[in-house]
Amino acid sequence: MKKPSIDLSECILCEICMDVCPEVFKLNELGYIEVADLSIYPEEGVDEAVRNCPSDCISWEEK
Ligand code: SF4
Numbered sequence: 001m002k003k004p005s006i007d008l009s010e011c012i013l014c015e016i017c018m019d020v021c022p023e024v025f026k027l028n029e030l031g032y033i034e035v036a037d038l039s040i041y042p043e044e045g046v047d048e049a050v051r052n053c054p055s056d057c058i059s060w061e062e063k
Contacts, residue, residue, distance in 0.1 A: 002060045004035050004046045010057035020052055021045035 004024060006017075011033055017025035018033070024046055028034045050058045 003063045005061040007057040010055045017049040020049045
């Protein structure tokens with residue numbers, strides 16, 4: 001199964017991913033973007049976030 005992954009060292013907290021795909025990308029209590037724990041991820045929404053992330057720091061990883 002593949003899961004979205006965020007390179008937090010590149011993330012500028014623009015929150016675009018949260019606007020594009022709020023069911024997957026959340027702001028946690030530490031102020032970082034995190035990926036929700038889902039059994040299946042919406043491919044189109046995540047791909048849209050990947051395309052729109054200005055820092056190019058969202059990717060799919062196999063788990
Ligand atoms: S779109 Fe990219 S840079 Fe912006 S908050 Fe999401 S992961 Fe971070």
